[in-house]
Structure formats: C-alpha cells, structure tokens
Amino acid sequence: MDSEKKISPAVINRLPRYYRYLGDLLESDITRISSKELSAKMNITASQIRQDLNNFGGFGQQGYGYNVEYLYNEIKKILGLDRLYNMIVVGGGNIGQALVNYTNFEKRGFVIKAVFDINPRLIGMTIRGVEVYDVDQMEAYVKNNPVDVAILTLPRSQAVKVANDLAKWGVKGMWNFSHVDLQVPEDVLVENVHLTDSLMTLLYKINEMYYSGEDMHEHHLKDGLPMKPLKENEEE
Amino acid sequence: MDSEKKISPAVINRLPRYYRYLGDLLESDITRISSKELSAKMNITASQIRQDLNNFGGFGQQGYGYNVEYLYNEIKKILGLDRLYNMIVVGGGNIGQALVNYTNFEKRGFVIKAVFDINPRLIGMTIRGVEVYDVDQMEAYVKNNPVDVAILTLPRSQAVKVANDLAKWGVKGMWNFSHVDLQVPEDVLVENVHLTDSLMTLLYKINEMYYSGEDMHEHHLKDGLPMKPLKENEEE
C-alpha cells in the first residue's frame, strides 16, 4: 500500500464512518455517488469528503463521482479489513462477555479466540464457544498463538501490568476498556474506549443546554433527590 | 453557572480525563498540584491544562498551583455530576445488560431505572434489580417518569424510530451504541459510541505500523487463513 505522507488522525477516525455509509449504499444497490450527494447524507462537507479520500488516492472520476463498490473495497483495504484478526479478551466480566457474545465481530473478520480471567467460577466455562482460561496461562497462549489485539476489560488496578506483559510478549494492539490510561512501548498501539468519559460529555451538554443558568441547588430540590457522597471503589 | 463564550468541543472532551486524574490524586491524598506536574502525569502540555481550565474560571493560585480537592469539585460541577441522572436502557441484549450490571454508574449518580425490549423471554425479568419491560410500555413510562438519558443498544433498523419517539416524548439525551447515526431534533443531544469504528481505527494503525509496505496477499498466505466474504446482517 502507500506509505508516504502522514495521514492526520482526524481523517483516520472518519474512515470507518465512510465505510459504514458506503456499505449501506451498496446494500441499497446504489452504484455511484458524488461527494455532494454523500455530503448531504453524512452531514460532512463535500470538500472534506474529497480531501479525506484523496489522502489515499484518486478513487473518483470527474463528471461521474465515485463507484460505490470500488470505493467501499478500497476503504476496506485501507482499514486493513481484508484479513482476519485474532483477538483475546482479558477480563471476563460484563463488558468482556458482551463483546464475546457480539456475533458481528466475527462476520467482519475479528475473531475472539480466548478469554482470560482470575475468577475460578468463570475459568473452564465457554462463552459462545470461546473458552475462559486462567490468566496464568496467558503468557503461554500469547507466545504460542498469533494475537493481533488484546481486549482489556479488567479493573484498572490490573490493567497497567497486564498491558505491559502483553506488550512484552508481542501483542501489538490493545483495545482498552479499563478506566485508566495505559503506558506501553511506542510500538504498541492503544485505542481507548472510556465509556464513562463519553457519558460525562453527554451529561455536560445536557446540563449546558437545559440547566446552565439555573441554580443547581434549586434543581436538586426540584427532583427531591439528594446527592450521595461518592466513595470510589475499584472499577472495571 | 457561567454561560458566556462557547467552549470548544475539544476542551469538553478532555474534562472527564482531568476529572479522573484529579480523583486519583485525591485518593492519593495529594492536596496541591501545579499544571507542570499534572502535565507530566497526563502527557498534555501545561499550557493546555491552564488554558482548558481557564475556560471555566481561574481555579489556581500563582506560586501555589491548584488545590486538588477544590479543582476536582469545580470540574464535577462543570460536568454536572453533582446531581442524579435517571436513565433507561432500550435494548436488553449483550451490551444493554452489561451496562445495567456495571455497578459503578450508580456510584456516580447515573441510575438505570428500567430496561425495554421486545424479546418475550426477557420481559418480566430483572437484571440486578432493574425490571425489563415491553417496549410497548415505554411511551407510558417516559411520559410519567423523569428520563434524562436513554441508552440505545438496539439493532439499527429500530434505533432511528425509537430515538425519534423518545425525543418526541421528552428525553433530552441519547447515549447511542447502535450502529447508525441518529437524526434527532437539535434540542436533543446524542453521544455516539461506535465500538466497531473504534476497533477499526485500531486495526488501521496496526496495519500501518506493521504491514504497510507488505503485499496483503502474501500476508494472507502467511497466516494460512483465507478471508471469507462478509454478508452483513442486522447488527446491534
């Protein structure tokens, strides 16, 4: 593929969205689309769409637009979705299990091969056919099986150490759901999913829009709900 | 609170992260911190930290730095975390259940009051004490109970309609896990969590770092794993 100039993160973050919309168009048997039409659908300026795509090559044709199927497949290649990825889940709690049960990952080529946990009640079980192993076995597993991505869904007290171990044993990507910022070698790639952070930004916006002028104390009284003091525990 | 100049989205997205770090400092009984020290911990420039915080007021003191507890509480107020939020989950599948089971939400004041689904096997059950109702009852519920946020974890075929209904019935915020971009009135706030998109950007980066020059076909052969054609089904 091409490996010339550096692509900006903003562009990379938009790629999956293009991919999703093009997939939708493909399902609707739409064979061609112009940046202007796509712009209307996606709420992005046509200019940005063209500029984004041109980072990776000229996929369109003047006077015609973009061929949907061709562009879809090109973006698939750019994202690296034309191969299989082997993944493991570390932490078999709520979120870990939910991800294992999410069948669409497999359809896209993201295969969860194993789950690791410390809980004796989980170890030995299978979740949708995927076995749960003791974390003690993780080193052996990772060293003997290809693991592209480790999905970290464990308490933050353990996340940092586990991430470092996995990095040491050769795992290249970490999809991190634990509530902490990982410190890993620079050749290891981390993508954070901080669900609570995401919810908090939503709450900020709700407050800004609906309660910004208002006295907060009044608002409490209105709801009749006193705020309980928070004592933070270990969190997943 | 203050409602003068518009705060940039980039700043708002960083706020929860400041809040998290300050919470950590508080737990470590650190009472004061300078932007420089925080900069080192968070990998953000000290300049940006000061500028971010000064969007909301001067919380620091020259020659001293910031009082951790004071700043923590100020950010809490800014984010609107000093009150309770009533939430419902729409879609009782994997992710919906995982979120209900995530006990830390409640500790922070985010209370999930009800789950709605269409699956008869789920309806009537309780998940960690939270009842699962038929979606038919959702309108009545929303109209008679305060709902700040609806958590949407349903297939995308249904998500758009449900979101519109909820907006019509007065729900102000949508935390959207379904694989689609919602079209809602502009006074309704949506925060998207597209997990698959997040994973795809990680895969892009892995490919860029490790396989960018390489011929992809070769790579397939190396793994011995042919790519199966994907036929997209309904996804949650």
Place this chain on the structure above:
DNA sequence: TTATTGTTGACAATAAAATAACAGGAGTGT
C-alpha cells in the same frame, strides 16, 4: 524586610483541520 523562585492567566505564535475556490477532464445531449 528583601530577594528569589515558582506558577498562574493572558496573549501571541504556530500548527492542524475544515472549508472554499477553481482549473480542467469526463460524461451527456444534440
């Protein structure tokens, strides 16, 4: 006291991202 160091808040400079403008090739209709 008085000097010295540390640190903010404000603002200036730089960098990054988004949008707009446009030249020119490709399609379309006559």
Place this chain on the structure above:
DNA sequence: ACACTCCTGTTATTTTATTGTCAACAATAA
C-alpha cells in the same frame, strides 16, 4: 463532433486547536 454540465483533485483560505512566552503575583528563603 461540439458545446455544455458535472464533478473530481488540488491549491488557497479560513477557522479552530495547541503550544510558547511573559508580566504579575504568591510563596518561600535569606
């Protein structure tokens, strides 16, 4: 085949975000 429209790829402009700098002031030490 010719004119005309559509639409890309690319360059220019504007907007937004980040970083660097410094005066003013607080804390601390002499």
